[in-house]
Amino acid sequence: MSTTSTTRTITVEINGTTYERDVPASRLLVHFLRDDLDLTGTHVGCDTGSCGACTVQLGADAVKSCCMLAVQADGLSITTVEGLAGDDGELTPLQRAFHEHHGLQCGYCTPGMLMSATALLEQNPKPNEDEVKRALQGNICRCTGYWNIIEAVVAAGEGGAR
């Protein structure tokens, strides 16, 4: 019954830093990030893989870190929201666009939105409104109604923030 007693050692590169940790086999990747590594920018908003608040970048792909076990990330490279801004603290054009277009209110969905949109912009640097909507359909926001988020991502693709 209790799977929590089984642990495994994993090595994961996150935002350029390599972490080696013992983790319970049942631990979700999102809880590994949050509870073990204190990377609390990645959030949890549901328990069915529906909301996208936990989205991180695994290689080039945006993935929901609540739908993976931590042990499945062994040997992989991950970017979280904490890894977006430069070492000098400079925000990415996408982060600036969210700020300038009022693309966030409570900020709880924001890390997941940013990670999904970052993956989109890497693959499609100038997405149109419809492409943005499709790329973000797995991310729920309950504050903004999405309009300003979509506007921010389109603006970021058009050369960044105003």
Add this chain to the structure above:
Amino acid sequence: MTAVETEAGTLQKGSAVGQSVPRKEDRRLVEGQGVFVDDIKRRGMGYLHFVRSPYAHARIDSIDVSAALELPGVYGTLTGDEVAILTDPFFQIAAPPGGHVKDYALAVGKVRYLGEPVVAVVAESRELARDAAELVMVDYEPLEVVVDARVALAEGASVLHEECGGNLSYSGVWEWGDVETAFAEADHVVKIEELHFDRFNSTPLECGGALVEYNRGTGQWTMYTNNQFPGFAAIMMGPAMRVGLDKLRIVTQDIGGGFGNKITSHPQLVVCCLLARKLKRAIQWTEWRTEFHQSMSHGNERWFEGTEVAVKADGTLLGFRTKAIDDAGAYLRYEPLGGVIWSQVAAGMYKWRHIRLEFTQAMTNKAPVSPNRGYSRMQQLWFTERVIDIVAHTLGFDPVEIRRKNFVQPEDMPYETPNGCVYDSGDYPRVMDMALELVGADRIDERRAEAASRGKLLGLGIGSTLDSGTNNFGQSQLINPDLQFSGNNEVATVKLDIFGEVVVTLGTTPQGQGHETTAAQVVADILHCDVDAVHVRAGHDSYWNSHAGFSGTYASQFAVTGLGAVKGAADMLAGQMVKLASMVFQCPEEAIELADGFARIKDNHEAALPFMALGAIPNANNAGFPEDPPTMNCRFVYRPPFEVPDKETKFGNLTLTYATQIHACIVEIDPETGVTEVVDYAAVDDCGVRINPQIVEGQVMGATAHAIGAALWESFVYDEDGNLLTPNFYDYHVPHTLDMPPLKTGAIESPSPFTPLGTKGMGEGGGGGIHCICAGIQDALRAAGGAIVTDSHNPYHRVWEMLSHPERSRETVEVTSR
């Protein structure tokens, strides 16, 4: 899409109010550096998981926690029996019969809804706590379930709380004007058999949570939590836990959405407190999504039975009478306040003077209700909007013209409603015209024909709403005359620190409303400094003195109460800065001005003290003054001007401000499937002076999204056994990006004459989207049998039924004319 121009970097000192200053909160949030409740950790803390009832109604025969306790890494448990010994039942807002409810932090003896917390388990990890909870054995004896408020009130229904003698929690008759005469004088009486407002809530993305520590030396608990009304939580918790409020320190930080749904987490906080003391360690509790859906703060479901509307031949509405049946769910955690809150907008936006509403509230085997964005007013406004559209439909009036004719007019402002509420300002016809123009209503016939050529039914809908803000808590006495609450208040402190830092503390609990930014805008203008130079401490901390009994963020009031307090404190500080400068320069205070970040002599700008000097003198360099220099630390309590309403006539002013929102939409219905698509949408807002138009527009957008979701997709559906069929985001479909229609927004400003800044509370929107989509669907269905929309929630299968059997709803509406 609308674009809001931002003014970053170009702000002039003294003119921040009214500008879309980009938010101060954003930087930490886009970097993932916000601090939400689940981010807070303590060494050795235990993770709490609740064992919840799998039955909607059952007796608890026995509980065995021994297997859970044997699991290595499990720290301990708490059961209802322990809670019943360690605490008293929560104070009840209701008078009898609802006042007899015995509500504890965990189920005691019996469970009354599916998902009710029965046992709490604490372990060294989230996973282990969850696993251990599964080892707790509870024997239940199922009881008969009642999920329909109408059935709950009937003779012989299964009773939830035996001590109440039935399922009635509150009933009252609310009547103003001369209803009998109005009906005698009416040319038409329109009778509507039944209207139903559905159960849903705004489901903030962050669920409930807390990190609770107990200090054994002082006997004080510290709760880091996302509760959005700490003042209310404290007065519920203190008496139950048999401690004074000084023992309950409540701290909030970043909160991941609230919408009212995070007001009533006091039972869970009590459980955390008891376990922190029992287990001698910090307790971390974070609710899972399914738990939130099963147990937290559903919105009020409401029926309106036997409605009658008195109408003159020219379309003048004289009045209405109806019987409202409200479903409170299993416990009265904030109820029956919904039984009075609706009356803030009893008349909606219309001039009818004769109103009778019999309000009855029932308890059922469903999750407890409590405030949800637009709390209780949304239900009433939906009702008045439905009535208008049904009257227009059945008597052949134009829905636009009947509104225009019956709206309270701008020249009537301030307007006293039949129940003594005062609508402070507004121009409803103009706001409606703007909304109609934005959706291109003048081309509606052309668009209808074009849609018809594609086999679609097209309709235009209007939703007129008021966002009543800044409660007079005296209204609680209208449902329970023994309550000792009235008025309202909020607190702010503004100080100048040693190096000239302007620091603002608030008693509020923002959840995305941008309080740090708007408070800084107000202070910057008063002190004539940069917005960036004003540091606003977000969140609430009851340990310090920046709060009062009603502190929190709820019910559309920050722009009045919160900013009223901020303005008061900043005005005090400005006065002190001028006084100190006059002491230093030995000149009259009138000779000093605050400008460009200095206190200086008006006609000698060389004689200027920077904020740093003004802050340092009283704090660290104060010798040699002939009298005490001012402290540079100012606290102001804003108290709105209210009287206690008259309990006999239920007459009085219940809220200080009334913001307007009028929504208009164009919908297309596919008659093959019943699917409704919103193809055009506009929301026009008038909340008086806007401190930050971009933030106001963001609130309008958010409220619109909630309303569209509730109108078409979101519903807490229970089966007859009390199982919640929509307990997660798979089954409870909230709008996604692809669901959102194109949106146009507009705004006018009718300043409130009653508030310090001319502002009005806003942000709830009164469900404008629900009202206008219902109206749009009804309009579209005219061409396909003319069904009447009688429910607030219209998913495709309900629309399909209206298309298939339009006569069913038409038969529920009857007109008598003389």
